[in-house]
Structure formats: C-alpha cells, structure tokens
Amino acid sequence: MNLALLFDEDFVAPDRVVLRGRRLAHIRSVLGANTGDRLPVGRVNGLMGLGEVLSLTDSEAELSVTLDQPPPPPLPLTLILAMPRPKMFRRILQTSATLGIKDIWLINSYKVEKSFWQTPWLSDDNLRENLTLGLEQAKDTKMPGVHIRKLFKPFVEDELPALLHGKEALVAHPGTSAPCPTHLNRPTALCIGPEGGFTPYEVGKLEEAGCQSVHLGPRILRVETAVPVLVSRLFDACL
Amino acid sequence: MNLALLFDEDFVAPDRVVLRGRRLAHIRSVLGANTGDRLPVGRVNGLMGLGEVLSLTDSEAELSVTLDQPPPPPLPLTLILAMPRPKMFRRILQTSATLGIKDIWLINSYKVEKSFWQTPWLSDDNLRENLTLGLEQAKDTKMPGVHIRKLFKPFVEDELPALLHGKEALVAHPGTSAPCPTHLNRPTALCIGPEGGFTPYEVGKLEEAGCQSVHLGPRILRVETAVPVLVSRLFDACL
Numbered sequence: 001m002n003l004a005l006l007f008d009e010d011f012v013a014p015d016r017v018v019l020r021g022r023r024l025a026h027i028r029s030v031l032g033a034n035t036g037d038r039l040p041v042g043r044v045n046g047l048m049g050l051g052e053v054l055s056l057t058d059s060e061a062e063l064s065v066t067l068d069q070p071p072p073p074p075l076p077l078t079l080i081l082a083m084p085r086p087k088m089f090r091r092i093l094q095t096s097a098t099l100g101i102k103d104i105w106l107i108n109s110y111k112v113e114k115s116f117w118q119t120p121w122l123s124d125d126n127l128r129e130n131l132t133l134g135l136e137q138a139k140d141t142k143m144p145g146v147h148i149r150k151l152f153k154p155f156v157e158d159e160l161p162a163l164l165h166g167k168e169a170l171v172a173h174p175g176t177s178a179p180c181p182t183h184l185n186r187p188t189a190l191c192i193g194p195e196g197g198f199t200p201y202e203v204g205k206l207e208e209a210g211c212q213s214v215h216l217g218p219r220i221l222r223v224e225t226a227v228p229v230l231v232s233r234l235f236d237a238c239l
Numbered sequence: 240m241n242l243a244l245l246f247d248e249d250f251v252a253p254d255r256v257v258l259r260g261r262r263l264a265h266i267r268s269v270l271g272a273n274t275g276d277r278l279p280v281g282r283v284n285g286l287m288g289l290g291e292v293l294s295l296t297d298s299e300a301e302l303s304v305t306l307d308q309p310p311p312p313p314l315p316l317t318l319i320l321a322m323p324r325p326k327m328f329r330r331i332l333q334t335s336a337t338l339g340i341k342d343i344w345l346i347n348s349y350k351v352e353k354s355f356w357q358t359p360w361l362s363d364d365n366l367r368e369n370l371t372l373g374l375e376q377a378k379d380t381k382m383p384g385v386h387i388r389k390l391f392k393p394f395v396e397d398e399l400p401a402l403l404h405g406k407e408a409l410v411a412h413p414g415t416s417a418p419c420p421t422h423l424n425r426p427t428a429l430c431i432g433p434e435g436g437f438t439p440y441e442v443g444k445l446e447e448a449g450c451q452s453v454h455l456g457p458r459i460l461r462v463e464t465a466v467p468v469l470v471s472r473l474f475d476a477c478l
Contacts, residue, residue, distance in 0.1 A: 220335060
C-alpha cells in the first residue's frame with residue numbers, strides 16, 4: 001500500500017477521514033505510523049495528497065487530508081480478457097489496476113471452464129477490493145470499470161464493433177504472422193484468450209469484428225505475464 | 240505445461256524416456272493423451288521435438304522422442320534481484336524462466352527481511368522445479384542459473400564490476416530522472432530492488448559499480464510486474 005485509497009464512507013468531514021480494518025492495520029503494523037505522521041492518500045476517482053494522522057487507536061485512525069495532486073494518466077486501453085482461472089484472476093485484476101488499465105471486459109471462450117464464472121472474486125465487493133489493492137500499489141485513484149459478458153457470440157457480434165470504434169484493435173494469438181506492434185500510444189483494444197488460446201472460430205469472430213491477430217514471439221506466456229508484457233510494449237506511458 | 244522438459248534421469252535409452260509424477264499426471268489428466276499421441280518435449284539444455292506415447296499406465300508413461308529443434312533464443316539479460324518475499328519469489332522464478340532470462344542473481348538489501356533467506360523455495364530442488372515450470376510454460380529447454388549472494392557489500396564491490404563488463408547496466412530506481420531505455424537489444428544487467436526500493440546508500444554503491452539509475456514512471460510496480468514490464472521494454476526478442 002503506497003497510498004491509502006479513501007472512499008466516500010471514510011469521510012467524516014470534507015477534509016477528515018476515519019480508517020479501520022486493512023488500511024488501519026497497514027498504517028499501524030507495516031508503516032508503524034504515529035500521531036503527526038503524514039501518509040500518502042488519495043480519494044477514489046479524485047485527487048491525491050497527504051493525510052496527517054490526528055489520532056490512532058487499536059480500532060481506528062483519524063487523518064486530516066489535503067488532496068491537491070492529480071493521479072497518473074490512465075492507459076488508453078480496453079482490455080478484453082477470456083475469464084481467467086480464479087487464482088490467477090485475482091492477481092490479474094490487481095496487476096491491471098496497477099498498470100493503469102481502466103476498462104476491463106471479462107468474456108467467455110470455449111476454453112474457459114464453466115466453474116471459473118462461479119468464483120467469489122467476481123462479486124462487486126471482491127472486484128473493488130482487488131482493484132483497490134492494485135491502485136494503492138501504483139499510487140493511483142481512478143477505479144477501473146469491469147464488465148462481465150458470459151456469452152461470447154452476442155458480445156462479439158452486438159457489442160464489440162462499437163467498443164472497437166476509434167481504437168486500434170488487437171487479439172494476441174500465438175502462431176499468427178504479425179508481431180505485436182510497439183509504441184502505439186493511442187486508444188487500443190486488446191483481446192487476450194484463455195490458457196490454450198481462443199479457438200480458430202473465436203479468432204475468426206474477433207477478426208470479423210475488426211481485431212488484427214498479432215503474436216507474442218516463440219514463447220508462450222501465462223496471461224498474468226502477457227498483460228504487463230503487452231502493456232509495456234504498446235504504451236510508453238506506463239514507464 | 241506446453242512442453243515436457245526431460246532430464247538425464249528420464250532417459251532409459253538414447254531416444255526413449257519414462258515419465259512419472261507431475262509430468263505423468265499432466266499427460267494423463269490435462270492432456271488426456273493416449274498411446275500413439277505425440278506431445279511436445281525438450282531435453283534440458285538441449286533440443287526440442289516430439290515424444291510419441293508408447294505406453295501409458297497409472298504409474299508411468301514411456302515415450303519415444305525425436306529432438307531436432309533448437310529452443311528459442313535466450314534473453315541477453317543478467318537479472319540482479321533483491322531477494323523477494325517468498326510467496327512472490329516462486330512466481331518471479333517461473334516468470335523469469337518463461338521470459339527467457341538465463342542469469343539470475345539474488346542479492347541482499349537493507350529492506351530484504353532476514354526471514355526471506357530461510358524460504359524452502361531456495362533449495363536446489365525447488366529452484367529447479369520452479370524454473371522447470373517456467374521453461375515448460377514458454378517451450379524452452381535452457382535452464383537458467385541462479386546465484387545467491389547474502390551479503391550486499393562484498394557482492395557489489397568484489398563481483399558486480401566484473402559481472403557488468405561489456406553490458407548495459409541499469410538499476411530500476413523510482414524517483415530518478417532518467418526513464419528506462421527501450422529496445423536496447425544488447426547484453427544488459429538489470430538490478431531491481433526490494434519492496435520499498437534500494438536505500439540511497441545501496442543505489443550509490445550500484446552506481447559506483449557502473450549501474451545507471453532509471454525510473455519506471457509514476458506508477459510503483461510490484462517486482463513481479465516490473466520484471467515483465469522491463470524485459471518487454473528492453474528487448475524486442477521477447478516478442
């Protein structure tokens with residue numbers, strides 16, 4: 001936690017927050033903060049700044065906050081991801097938030113096991129918690145949006161063409177001939193398949209909707225590795 | 240497992256292997272292979288090819304192997320990493336092997352907790368197992384070397400200058416003014432600090448040894464995210 005993300009319900013006055021639970025534990029145990037210390041804070045979808053510890057007990061910390069810095073710029077990326085295996089999904093959410101991705105679509109694919117959609121990590125609370133952890137790691141405040149589409153065909157036929165409008169559109173597809181471009185630095189939509197990849201039918205549907213197939217070289221990367229590798233390749237802004 | 244990595248002890252004849260344990264379980268349960276099927280295999284530090292299943296029982300699989308393909312090119316990167324937290328370390332090992340990193344140095348730093356060095360993941364067997372998983376993911380055979388240096392000062396003073404000879408040498412250091420270069424594509428040594436970063440003293444010692452401090456932008460990345468982001472930025476070969 002390189003920044004404590006503040007939500008509306010944390011505010012007890014316009015410039016004062018009370019923190020409990022995970023953030024309190026972190027402030028006490030990891031940061032070892034005392035009254036008078038100033039800690040990085042940011043308001044969700046708002047400005048960042050410092051919070052001065054006014055009081056600190058076993059049950060809560062009260063901070064006086066000054067918010068005057070904008071968060072880092074978002075990546076102009078729409079990430080369209082075949083629903084990953086749950087234990088990987090949580091880390092991918094956090095990493096995506098840390099990298100500055102703000103628009104995440106979770107879609108179905110033939111090789112997505114039905115059970116993946118049952119994971120508790122897809123609940124609103126757990127999505128928010130894991131995205132928060134990613135933002136706090138990065139020192140960012142802008143909460144990503146997550147869209148869940150459990151049917152492949154209606155998504156690619158009815159929604160995807162409009163979603164791709166005005167964007168470079170890529171699908172990471174091992175074995176195709178075009179390498180992934182570098183330094184695009186403009187609005188981009190990137191589709192990443194499940195373990196084992198999209199099927200040829202699915203790649204065909206994504207191409208029909210306007211996506212270009214690109215490869216990631218001879219090495220087969222896990223999705224959680226492919227996301228930072230691709231983001232770093234497509235955008236200078238992440239560095 | 241996109242390839243089964245074969246070790247000397249698996250060979251019962253020059254072109255025949257017997258597999259048990261994890262690889263057998265994967266061949267049976269995940270791949271659902273049958274006698275006559277051909278699976279991607281590779282000999283550690285050697286060639287890759289196909290293994291034809293000759294027999295398959297509950298306890299072992301016998302394969303006839305033809306090895307005629309070179310593994311993908313290695314990255315010309317020496318990764319010098321402050322020893323990560325154990326639960327992250329295992330994933331970083333796997334990811335580094337998947338990305339094609341062949342030379343990994345684990346060093347001490349002020350913010351490396353002493354307990355990190357006690358992890359069982361540092362045993363020879365566990366290092367080999369996790370690097371194997373990373374290679375099998377990537378479809379690579381060349382086993383990375385891992386060097387453990389539990390004292391910072393003797394390492395940077397006595398060993399690092401020779402290690403950096405003929406290489407670009409970088410230390411990822413948040414808050415410095417130079418951004419990390421792109422497309423270096425030549426022999427490079429990259430130092431990455433612990434959570435919380437190297438201390439100013441440590442950065443000074445690394446710079447004395449020949450490293451240039453570079454930053455990764457406004458976002459603070461976890462080490463497990465920084466490794467693929469940096470590799471992707473420094474080398475086109477990974478894609």
